[in-house]
Amino acid sequence: MRDKKCTTCYLSISPFCTGGVQYRYCALAQYANLVGVTIGFTLTGSISMVAIQKCNCFHKYGHEADCSTTNYQFMAIFGIFEILLSQIPNFHELSWLSIVAAIMSFGYASIGIGLSIAKIAEEGYHINTGLTGLVVGVDVTGTEKLWNTFQAIGNIAFAYCFSMDTLKSSPPENQVMKKSSLVGIIITTFFYALCGLLGYAAFGNKAPGNFLTGFGFYEPYWLVDIGNLFIIIHLVGAYQVFAQPIFSAVERLGSKQWPQSKLMTKEYDVRIPFVGIWRMNMFRLTWRTIYVIITTLIAMILPFFNNVVGLLGAISFFPLTVYFPTEMYLTQAQVPKYSTIWIGMKLLSGFCLIVTLVAAVGSIEGIVSDLKTYHPFNPN
Template sequence: MVVQSSFSIEDDKYDDDGSIKRTGTWVTASAHIVTAVIGSGVLSLAWAVAQLGWIAGTVTLVLFSLITLLTSILMTNCYRYPDSIYGSRNPTYMKMVENILGGIQYKFCGLAQYTNLVGCTIGYTLTASISIVAIKKSNCFHKYGHEADCNTANYPYTAIFGIFQIFLSQIPDFHELSWLSIVAAVMSFGYASIGIGLSIAKIAEGGHHLETGLTGVVVGVDVTSSNKIWNTFQALGNIAFAYAFSMVFVEIQDTLKSNPPENQTMKKATVTGISITTLFYALCGLLGYAAFGNNAPGNFLTGFGFYEPFWLVDIGNLFIIIHLIGAYQVFAQPVFSAVESWGSKRWPQSKFMTKEYNARIPLVGTWRMNMLRVIWRTMYVIITTLIAIIFPFFNSIVGLLGAVTFFPLTVYFPIEMYLTQAKVVKYSSTWIGMKLLNGFCLIVSLVAAVGSIQGIVSELETYTPFK
């Protein structure tokens, strides 16, 4: 099926769907993927491996990587439908599900995607503030000693991060964020490398025996039997969250130019991005566990297993902050776009909704200002910041986000769309294999969600906001 359009693919200004010509390549797409995948998830991997142990921890890291790679490759062919090269474009995840699966699945996808996009921006706000506090603590420990009381409240720094995001959120659309993603991807390499380097240095130091094991933390020594179960479930969610980027996958593919075909470019970018992140994840998780043993902190760059060199710990946390500034925008932009598109279609004559004003900013250029965009995006950032202040539970929040993200968006919808797009015969070996994978991942997500919710409930019992 070839789409007929008044716009030619060869047109200098427009693509075949009438949109301004896309210019993305596999390099920019890989940068977007690395930015989206390597986020706050990498920081909890040493803790997650400690809960699972050497065998289950390693297997789980590799398994989640392979599942994410498989389902992502399946989804690249669904960007155009019904033909994967000449069909109509599906510029968003929801549009893809609507066109291929339709009906109630489209609504369920929208609920899952936007809930998780919002959740990730909350998680990134929380993690960035933790890293800001970690820099302050690191300097305090260096100056006054490791036994000093260097406790600092997170919420003022959470607010500072939110204020910065208010200004950054005024970037009009996702296609203008390539530079931000590339900077953020470099930062992610930086802090993951620092964490790996510090772990290797700590292992090389020796000095005292660190308890590690094939099955992780020991019942009766490190944790109670019930805590072992809950933490194991939560660890699965933490690892699942580490690979969460499906909710922006289609939006990333929609930035690619048409030649070569988008699905070919995106497959290359997906293999590149996931291979790079899996290598870093294995190094961070396994070396972090070797460095800290069963006492691995929930966040291995802010849990202060590392005190010295303090300046390197500071640089690592600064890289995290810069990375999360970019990652917040990668995940927030689809939410911004959805509300603004709905508003302009609902009230097309409203100047508040549709009119843009050009404002010249010295040294920056011309800023396209729209009143809906200014007010809506500002309110969104304020609300997500407040939620991050009220619920600052890193591992439990990360585990819950991973649990509710992984199954529907990374596994279920990509598989169902593939089965429809490829017209896979019902009850064939491929169909049965895909359905079994669906069932397995559903069970993993459910137990991870239960473990994370239990963690949040137990932490709420002792937590007082704004202290």
């Protein structure tokens, strides 16, 4: 809040608390993160589509059948859905997506946990596990294990990459948001830990990066299909949650730059059967369609799920989740330099910077290794 006016987004408070240069860095990090996540969602959604097709193929022809396929056509299908959803004018009309996303997340996480428990409970089932994971010299080399550890740190960072502004909320709102955030983090961590621990107990050192799409489970095929369908529905909606701020920023900038342009401002009422009136704007239609096409093409070029997720987490975790929130707090609360709180915040920030650098290095190495064996448009 400044001059009795509340800021309306995370980015808008940054120049008041951290200065102009850091504001530009915050903007770059925030929008780069949003773009990167939409690319990652396109990739992940298509992987789940491929998994459904393969799962049905394996069920019909046997687990040894050649069910290889590419996921490029599924990326295109995902992109078409996003082009249609992107034409919804503003973010407020997508509030229902949060409810759908929560239901879908709970659904596929529960399916993964249930299937893992069933596999662990199989009579006579045994899998190689260990407190330190993969055995150096047997499963991997020491260098490979180090890179895998770095990549895993990036994946964890990505899972917790979010921030919330409650600096100047009134006490009731402040308290409610903090309680909601705490409960959400606890529940999320519980499911993350349960999926990770039970997944490792079920598959051991050969655990796939995603055990619903990596074919740790083949049967019951219909339940695996439902789990992947939940993932797809979740990601179709989540894409919009991350893309709408980008759409809004570009359209707001265009309207400010060319306020008299009919391309920017004029809207046409288009009647859609069974839906109602759709307010069409030519710039919005063109720009949002182009954005979805570009992110889809980039996803086709970089189909490396775990490493891409790790890199996204590394890029966005430190600046948006740690550095800017701590700097804003120190500035807003006027914490004295070299006080206990100030030193603690700086140590936390420094530690998280190291985590970010380690995760980024590991993910980049993984992507480079994947590129050495990557052949575009070949069956998976």
